[in-house]
Amino acid sequence: MYKVLRKERLTPKAVLLEVQDERAKLVKPGQYALVQANEESEPIPLSFLDVKESSYTFLVEVGGRATLEIAELVEEKIQFIEAPCGSPFPVKNYGKVLLISKNWGVAPLINIGRALKEESNEIYFVHVAEDEERVFLTKEASEISEEFLLFTEDGSLGEEGNSEWALGYFIENFGKPDLIVSAGSNLDSQMINRFAEERNIPHIAMVNAHILDANGLCLACRVLVEGQEKLACIDGPWFDASKVDWDYAIQKEAFYKEEEEKALKTFLRELQRLKARGR
Ligand code: FES
Structure with a gap:
């Protein structure tokens, strides 16, 4: 489990999420993390925005079920994060x-x-x-x-x-x-x-x-x-x-678009039920 230090809503479609993780010091420009909101969630790649000594921040734009779960349900903890992932951007002087x-x-x-x-x-x-x-x-x-x-x-x-x-x-x-x-x-x-x-x-x-x-x-x-x-x-x-x-x-x-749309619709119904129960 990873502790959420800050969650800030930017627009109805996006949140900023700062997470505590000692591996932050290993992150290089252009890398990403694989993030899973809870046990049943699909892991998704999120790019790093800000990186500090022991925390990093993601921008989460709601596009499908996995990002909606993070934007709506994650408050204090994230289930799983693999980080840092991917090859860094080739940073040098280009002009x-x-x-x-x-x-x-x-x-x-x-x-x-x-x-x-x-x-x-x-x-x-x-x-x-x-x-x-x-x-x-x-x-x-x-x-x-x-x-x-x-x-x-x-x-x-x-x-x-x-x-x-x-x-x-x-x-x-x-x-x-x-x-x-x-x-x-x-x-x-x-x-x-x-x-x-x-x-x-x-x-x-x-x-x-x-x-x-x-x-x-x-x-x-x-x-x-x-x-x-x-x-x-x-x-x-x-x-x-x-x-x-x-x-x-x-x-x-586009290969999984149909399945992703179905998963989003199912989750939206679940979310409405959770909200109606006053979660
Ligand atoms: S995500 Fe599985 S091989 Fe790249």
Whole structure:
């Protein structure tokens, strides 16, 4: 069991969760943890946002049953955490770096953005959210950036636009970056990658995959990189986006969609019953 030090609701769709764990000192930029709310919950990967000596903080955006369980039911303890997991981000001096996040992707990009800034990179940040309920941590993102730009796809906050539009706007107004880093959506990273390739801009992306054990045994998280099978849980989550087979990654991501929707509906009914009983 892991002690929850702080739980803060950011929007109806997201919470921040700070957890005590001595392994925090081992965490490197860009890594993640496998988190299981309680015994029956599905373990899910969560990227680190802030890391201190003996605690770390996650942004939890509600998307399915497992994240809803954390957002609604976790108060004092987390059942299980495997950490740190994955390969760290290749932190070095690239020059002018554009971080472009979709929804929850803002958290891992703030985490690596801080490390990249320490290496004297010039950081620009573009956050694209589906709607205003998925706009998070704008102050933290602004603090590490020369410029922070906010877009929502429905125009409810900031400028209206999707990732491709936002990227075009950025390049028109701030010039070409030396590196683009994206996180939060395979679909958006694919779109960004087409744009980056046309303009010859290096692009590193976080690939989202089904991570079940995070130790290379179940093979559920396979992705294709330059035609070779790689494991997102240990080789990733960061890959050279120009080498990733994005169609394959997107297809695999959608594989359990139906089951996930059913699980979410069942849990929502359970949650209503728990709330009606005054939990
Ligand atoms: S999550 Fe099982 S091998 Fe990667």
